[in-house]
Amino acid sequence: MTSTPDYAEKIPNNVDLADDRRLQRALESWQPNFLSWWESMGPTLPTRDVYLRTAVNVGREGWAHFGHVAMRDYRWGIFLAERDPDRRIGFGEHQGEPPWQKVPGEYRSDLRRLIVIQGDTEPASVEQQRNLGATAPSLYDLRNLFQVNVEEGRHLWAMVYLLHAYFGREGREEAEELLHRNSGSQDAPRILGAFNEETPDWLSFFMFTYFTDRDGKYQLGTLKESAFDPLSRTCEFMLKEEAHHMMVGTTGVDRVVERTVQLTVEHDSDEVAARGGIPLDVIQKYLNFHYSVSLDLFGGETSTNVANYYTAGLKGRWLEGRRRDDHKLTSDSIMVDTVDEDGQIAQAEVAALVGLNTDLRREYIADCEGGVKRWNRILESAGLEARLKLPHVAFNRKVGAFAGIEATPDGERLSAQEWDLRRGEWLPTEVDKTHVRSLMRPVHERGKIAAWIAPPRNGINGQPFDYEYVRLA
Ligand SMILES: [Fe+2]
Ligand SMILES: [Fe+2]
Numbered sequence: 001m002t003s004t005p006d007y008a009e010k011i012p013n014n015v016d017l018a019d020d021r022r023l024q025r026a027l028e029s030w031q032p033n034f035l036s037w038w039e040s041m042g043p044t045l046p047t048r049d050v051y052l053r054t055a056v057n058v059g060r061e062g063w064a065h066f067g068h069v070a071m072r073d074y075r076w077g078i079f080l081a082e083r084d085p086d087r088r089i090g091f092g093e094h095q096g097e098p099p100w101q102k103v104p105g106e107y108r109s110d111l112r113r114l115i116v117i118q119g120d121t122e123p124a125s126v127e128q129q130r131n132l133g134a135t136a137p138s139l140y141d142l143r144n145l146f147q148v149n150v151e152e153g154r155h156l157w158a159m160v161y162l163l164h165a166y167f168g169r170e171g172r173e174e175a176e177e178l179l180h181r182n183s184g185s186q187d188a189p190r191i192l193g194a195f196n197e198e199t200p201d202w203l204s205f206f207m208f209t210y211f212t213d214r215d216g217k218y219q220l221g222t223l224k225e226s227a228f229d230p231l232s233r234t235c236e237f238m239l240k241e242e243a244h245h246m247m248v249g250t251t252g253v254d255r256v257v258e259r260t261v262q263l264t265v266e267h268d269s270d271e272v273a274a275r276g277g278i279p280l281d282v283i284q285k286y287l288n289f290h291y292s293v294s295l296d297l298f299g300g301e302t303s304t305n306v307a308n309y310y311t312a313g314l315k316g317r318w319l320e321g322r323r324r325d326d327h328k329l330t331s332d333s334i335m336v337d338t339v340d341e342d343g344q345i346a347q348a349e350v351a352a353l354v355g356l357n358t359d360l361r362r363e364y365i366a367d368c369e370g371g372v373k374r375w376n377r378i379l380e381s382a383g384l385e386a387r388l389k390l391p392h393v394a395f396n397r398k399v400g401a402f403a404g405i406e407a408t409p410d411g412e413r414l415s416a417q418e419w420d421l422r423r424g425e426w427l428p429t430e431v432d433k434t435h436v437r438s439l440m441r442p443v444h445e446r447g448k449i450a451a452w453i454a455p456p457r458n459g460i461n462g463q464p465f466d467y468e469y470v471r472l473a
Pocket of ligand 2 (some may be wrong): 152214216242
């Protein structure tokens with residue numbers, strides 16, 4: 001069972017850490033390393049305090065507390081969702097058995113790998129976003145950035161807790177490595193491609209929190225199904241926090257589109273760049289980039305590793321419990337993307353188990369469509385003809401079946417030469433990026449907002465937009 005966290009403790013937690021001295025000491029010795037990583041790789045803008053949400057419990061009634069805290073004193077805690085004594089493994093060869101409270105020896109290295117890959121993404125995004133505070137369009141946005149950053153820090157804690165508690169010396173070594181690898185580093189980069197890309201401006205930040213944090217949601221969703229109960233409970237609670245990150249992305253893009261629409265209508269011209277806005281075609285290019293690199297995070301169309309993880313019960317499907325099949329998939333099939341002998345984009349039928357990456361990516365794509373619909377409603381209700389859209393799955397891919405080919409956002413094949421000539425039509429060019437960066441001037445005054453983005457409809461935790469969300473140092 002979980003206990004109630006005590007904030008007087010060095011490491012707030014609901015896992016009875018005080019009862020396990022060895023583990024407590026191990027985590028307390030990792031803590032200063034985490035803090036020095038935060039100091040050197042975390043947010044660069046000096047602040048006095050920030051209006052932040054801190055997780056204080058996992059129950060239904062009020063799990064978070066809001067208040068001004070100095071960021072260095074933020075209480076990164078360890079929280080697992082309540083243990084369900086009736087839970088049963090929902091899929092694979094152990095379906096129906098009670099979940100594991102310890103790691104079975106034969107799955108040790110696979111589970112460790114899954115936790116490390118997830119864990120690596122958490123600090124990576126903090127590193128990618130570290131300089132954004134200097135150009136925040138409002139104090140509200142600045143606060144949201146920092147909220148996302150501290151919670152990604154907490155997600156690192158969540159994974160490090162599992163590594164320390166269940167994987168012995170190797171787990172402790174991996175926990176160190178999570179602080180040594182850095183986003184974009186030449187010698188020790190982060191594990192996954194999208195987490196080594198830059199997040200140099202706020203349009204990128206909103207696209208990142210929409211598309212890349214959403215990949216995180218889907219990965220956590222599969223781990224939440226895990227037969228390894230502590231992992232399942234950890235991910236369940238992380239998903240709760242993750243929802244806010246995606247809200248930041250969804251409404252962030254809303255507000256950029258809304259401002260672009262306003263400028264277009266006001267001046268009856270789509271030359272919004274000259275008027276301090278971001279043109280819709282530039283928004284589309286940023287969308288194309290972030291969506292396509294996020295699709296790569298789901299891996300190849302087929303994977304025998306992932307099939308084995310599923311059969312073993314390590315990692316399930318998105319909303320496994322709602323799937324109407326046998327949850328073993330040994331006799332099912334799925335159509336996956338491929339490139340046929342003529343080099344054309346095609347589909348091939350494979351065993352459902354090896355196609356699980358495709359299954360997850362499709363769930364993700366369907367979810368991404370939701371954002372595009374929403375942004376298009378803003379365009380539509382202003383009477384504009386233009387629309388945003390998700391590019392074809394073959395567009396700009398570096399992983400999987402389409403890694404070796406080039407395609408337009410409509411899914412037409414291109415030669416490498418044509419791609420080089422035309423990529424600037426679909427991906428942000430230096431000119432586009434320079435324009436976007438030129439707009440990134442800080443607005444750190446209460447109740448004010450930059451000219452390239454509309455204000456939010458709602459503040460945080462019922463506070464107004466002009467609330468003092470951040471006090472700068
Ligand atoms: Fe996260
Ligand atoms: Fe996140």
